[in-house]
Amino acid sequence: MNQHDFGERAEDNLRFIRSTMERSTRFTAVSGWGGVGMGVVGLIAAVAATRYPVSSQEWMMIWLVGAAVAAPVGAVSIWYKAARTNVAFNGAAGRAFALCFFPVVAAGAIVTWTVATTAPGALPAVWLSMYGAAITAGSAFSVRILPVMGAGFLLLGAAAGLVPSWGNMALLLGFGVLHVGFGAFIAARYDG
Amino acid sequence: MNDDTALPAQPAEALALDSLIHERVRLGIVSALAGHESVRFVDLRDALGLTDGNLSAHARKLEDAGYVTCQKTFVGRTPRTEYALTELGRRELASYLGHLESIIRTARR
Numbered sequence: 001m002n003q004h005d006f007g008e009r010a011e012d013n014l015r016f017i018r019s020t021m022e023r024s025t026r027f028t029a030v031s032g033w034g035g036v037g038m039g040v041v042g043l044i045a046a047v048a049a050t051r052y053p054v055s056s057q058e059w060m061m062i063w064l065v066g067a068a069v070a071a072p073v074g075a076v077s078i079w080y081k082a083a084r085t086n087v088a089f090n091g092a093a094g095r096a097f098a099l100c101f102f103p104v105v106a107a108g109a110i111v112t113w114t115v116a117t118t119a120p121g122a123l124p125a126v127w128l129s130m131y132g133a134a135i136t137a138g139s140a141f142s143v144r145i146l147p148v149m150g151a152g153f154l155l156l157g158a159a160a161g162l163v164p165s166w167g168n169m170a171l172l173l174g175f176g177v178l179h180v181g182f183g184a185f186i187a188a189r190y191d192g
Numbered sequence: 193m194n195d196d197t198a199l200p201a202q203p204a205e206a207l208a209l210d211s212l213i214h215e216r217v218r219l220g221i222v223s224a225l226a227g228h229e230s231v232r233f234v235d236l237r238d239a240l241g242l243t244d245g246n247l248s249a250h251a252r253k254l255e256d257a258g259y260v261t262c263q264k265t266f267v268g269r270t271p272r273t274e275y276a277l278t279e280l281g282r283r284e285l286a287s288y289l290g291h292l293e294s295i296i297r298t299a300r301r
Binding site: 004006007008010011013014016017020021023024025026028084085143144189190191192 | 219227236267272293
């Protein structure tokens with residue numbers, strides 16, 4: 001092996017060190033128990049939306065109230081886990097996660113506002129696919145299981161888009177079952 | 193990951209490379225720890241794509257050399273293992289990086 005080869009191998013090792021440092025900077029405070037809590041809220045909303053509403057407006061309000069309750073459950077549980085595990089809530093990884101996750105959620109809110117009046121039957125597909133996209137985007141800077149969870153939401157969003165009458169069932173499976181299932185997995189594997 | 197991917201130890205500068213850090217898995221461990229005060233076992237394992245046993249074995253070698261510390265605690269009933277780079281480990285990594293840069297400079301002449 002000549003001097004040039006040694007130089008290339010040294011550069012390869014430097015690249016490896018740099019990429020390892022980047023990979024280790026992940027936001028690991030995604031809370032599994034928070035996911036379970038959000039899932040329970042989703043299940044309650046799904047049952048309520050199936051039983052009680054008499055109009056599409058009431059149906060939508062039930063889900064929006066569910067989202068309004070679930071969001072702080074998720075936020076507080078992430079904050080608590082970050083504090084408990086000494087992960088900087090506003091560190092580089094946390095900021096990167098937030099910058100990937102929240103713009104897609106905001107886009108979902110904007111699309112909801114426009115679709116609600118014109119095609120309310122499309123809302124389950126919009127909510128599930130936007131939330132799935134947000135999770136998948138955020139997963140680039142977080143725990144490794146999140147892309148699978150995001151893909152699950154995207155698939156359910158596609159199913160709800162193809163067959164609108166499955167909308168409520170897809171919402172139950174996504175915001176209820178997927179949240180609870182992946183939340184329990186994350187809690188067991190990633191320390192809460 | 194194995195020693196095949198690492199630099200061979202033939203020229204004088206390469207001989208000076210710390211063989212403990214030079215191995216790819218251990219190089220990954222110290223690199224991942226370098227940017228943090230401490231890193232949990234599960235996070236380190238996932239960042240490096242290792243099995244539990246592989247990470248434990250290599251981390252123990254670094255621990256024996258005094259390059260990393262391992263702290264085992266309980267959060268409620270859940271055990272938690274955290275690794276941190278020691279001052280000696282940071283110095284050795286810095287020295288290793290210096291050697292790599294030196295090799296690259298020599299190769300570019």
